[in-house]
Amino acid sequence: MASVATARAQAEYAEYSGTVRWIILFAVMLGTLMQVIDTSIVNVAIPTMMGNLGATIDQIGWVSTGYIISNVILLPLTGWLSTTFGRKRYLGWSIVLFTAASFLCGTSRTLNQLVFFRVVQGAGGAALLSTAQATMMEIFPPQQLGVVQAIYGVGVLVGPTVGPTLGGWITDSYSWPWIFFINLPVGILAATLTFIFVHDSVHQKRGSLRVDFVGIMLLAIGLGCLQTVLERGNREDWFESTYITTLAVIAGIGLISFIAWELHTPHPAVNLRVLRNRGLAAGSIIAALLGFGLYGGVFVLPIFLQDVRSYTAEQSGWILFPGGIATACVMPFVGRMVSRVAPRILTGVGMVVFVLAMFLLRTITMDTGPAQLFWPLVIRGAAMGFLFVPLTLATLLGLKGREIAEGTGLFNLSRQLGGSIGIAVLSTFLDHRIVFHTEVLSEHITVYNPGVRLMLRQLVAGMMAHGSPASVARQQAVAMLSRIVHGQASILAFEDVFAFIGYVFMIALPLLLLFKRGMPEGMGRAQAVVD
Numbered sequence: 001m002a003s004v005a006t007a008r009a010q011a012e013y014a015e016y017s018g019t020v021r022w023i024i025l026f027a028v029m030l031g032t033l034m035q036v037i038d039t040s041i042v043n044v045a046i047p048t049m050m051g052n053l054g055a056t057i058d059q060i061g062w063v064s065t066g067y068i069i070s071n072v073i074l075l076p077l078t079g080w081l082s083t084t085f086g087r088k089r090y091l092g093w094s095i096v097l098f099t100a101a102s103f104l105c106g107t108s109r110t111l112n113q114l115v116f117f118r119v120v121q122g123a124g125g126a127a128l129l130s131t132a133q134a135t136m137m138e139i140f141p142p143q144q145l146g147v148v149q150a151i152y153g154v155g156v157l158v159g160p161t162v163g164p165t166l167g168g169w170i171t172d173s174y175s176w177p178w179i180f181f182i183n184l185p186v187g188i189l190a191a192t193l194t195f196i197f198v199h200d201s202v203h204q205k206r207g208s209l210r211v212d213f214v215g216i217m218l219l220a221i222g223l224g225c226l227q228t229v230l231e232r233g234n235r236e237d238w239f240e241s242t243y244i245t246t247l248a249v250i251a252g253i254g255l256i257s258f259i260a261w262e263l264h265t266p267h268p269a270v271n272l273r274v275l276r277n278r279g280l281a282a283g284s285i286i287a288a289l290l291g292f293g294l295y296g297g298v299f300v301l302p303i304f305l306q307d308v309r310s311y312t313a314e315q316s317g318w319i320l321f322p323g324g325i326a327t328a329c330v331m332p333f334v335g336r337m338v339s340r341v342a343p344r345i346l347t348g349v350g351m352v353v354f355v356l357a358m359f360l361l362r363t364i365t366m367d368t369g370p371a372q373l374f375w376p377l378v379i380r381g382a383a384m385g386f387l388f389v390p391l392t393l394a395t396l397l398g399l400k401g402r403e404i405a406e407g408t409g410l411f412n413l414s415r416q417l418g419g420s421i422g423i424a425v426l427s428t429f430l431d432h433r434i435v436f437h438t439e440v441l442s443e444h445i446t447v448y449n450p451g452v453r454l455m456l457r458q459l460v461a462g463m464m465a466h467g468s469p470a471s472v473a474r475q476q477a478v479a480m481l482s483r484i485v486h487g488q489a490s491i492l493a494f495e496d497v498f499a500f501i502g503y504v505f506m507i508a509l510p511l512l513l514l515f516k517r518g519m520p521e522g523m524g525r526a527q528a529v530v531d
Contacts, residue, residue: 039071095190106180272410
């Protein structure tokens with residue numbers, strides 16, 4: 001193990017001084033924060049954009065959908081692109097592309113312009129996740145990787161929480177274009193530092209690979225259609241829509257054909273053979289669950305706060321904010337622990353704590369406010385901190401050479417797809433459970449129920465006391481009773497959603513057994529040979 005660590009150090013670490021490594025980490029962290037925040041920051045500005053651009057809710061949805069589709073398509077290609085163009089050029093120019101697209105998004109005056117530049121922005125953002133993470137895995141000595149991945153993970157996990165809060169404040173205080181313009185100084189600084197300090201990987205030989213046009217085309221068709229189905233399915237009533245059904249069939253054919261082609265061709269754009277690594281395969285599945293819980297939770301909680309509790313988007317963001325702070329505080333601690341405690345044990349702790357948080361959230365009521373949500377959200381944030389770092393290291397440390405970039409792309413793709421699946425599944429599940437609970441509760445709301453008759457009399461009396469005629473007061477009382485039933489059905493549905501997320505994580509716990517026992521190769525005392 002020591003010889004492996006030493007060989008890697010002589011090949012890669014020796015190119016960088018300690019100071020330069022941390023400068024590069026700072027640069028890629030800036031890029032990662034931009035990319036992750038921009039995934040969610042737009043959502044709170046959607047109503048304002050609709051008014052300014054004259055778009056419907058279905059049309060404006062493509063501002064988010066286009067960004068995610070292009071990002072998801074490029075993520076598994078980042079290893080091949082980094083090898084083909086060189087890590088320095090690909091990462092640096094991706095930051096430039098993302099920053100330029102941000103400026104053009106802010107200056108867009110039509111919906112078509114905005115959607116197009118969001119697609120370009122999403123394409124540039126792929127490297128800001130996977131190539132950035134692979135770079136850190138290669139340029140830092142193993143004993144520092146826990147802390148380094150903890151710092152990087154703050155951007156990945158806290159970004160979705162900060163995005164809505166920041167977006168709401170910017171939109172209310174200035175105007176929606178500024179949610180894009182704030183990327184300009186950050187992107188310029190990140191690109192400058194990348195071009196100055198980052199070197200190409202010693203494992204990469206630029207221009208040595210032929211372009212796998214067939215694989216890229218099948219990947220774009222399969223993932224593009226799949227992401228569109230996940231983004232638009234609930235709105236289009238899923239398979240009741242010919243549009244969604246057609247896209248789902250195309251996605252299935254495209255992805256199956258892509259897998260068959262990539263396993264057959266000698267020069268694949270996406271090296272699926274790397275999934276033979278048991279740790280990468282298990283880690284990618286758990287990463288999908290991490291995305292499911294992270295993005296699904298960020299999606300569900302604001303709906304509860306805004307639709308049930310009538311908070312504004314900015315207020316909802318501030319209520320969620322302590323969870324992000326908890327993640328940021330826990331991750332450095334976990335980063336230090338990971339060199340002493342087996343990553344799969346820490347990952348298991350994170351999953352169990354996350355389940356606990358979900359069952360605490362299951363106790364919400366119509367009166368639940370910020371004070372009651374504080375500790376469940378803090379516990380949930382702490383659980384995320386326990387999950388990201390050890391999961392990343394357990395998944396990626398067993399890879400060698402070019403496999404690191406290839407595996408990182410698949411790992412991040414799993415997390416992103418898990419988030420999309422989580423939002424799609426949870427939104428549909430929530431709608432169905434609201435309908436179910438409304439029907440169950442309505443069965444007991446009859447004139448033959450003494451409690452219902454008493455409540456109606458009290459409501460009618462209250463309306464008449466405020467000046468309503470008797471006939472109008474009765475109609476108002478029935479309408480209010482209907483709202484009460486819908487509100488209670490919504491609460492029960494949200495409780496079901498949180499329980500569902502918890503059960504999904506519980507079922508996934510046995511996947512931890514697929515990770516190797518003990519410390520991953522390259523971690524622990526054997527790394528003392530590396531500076």
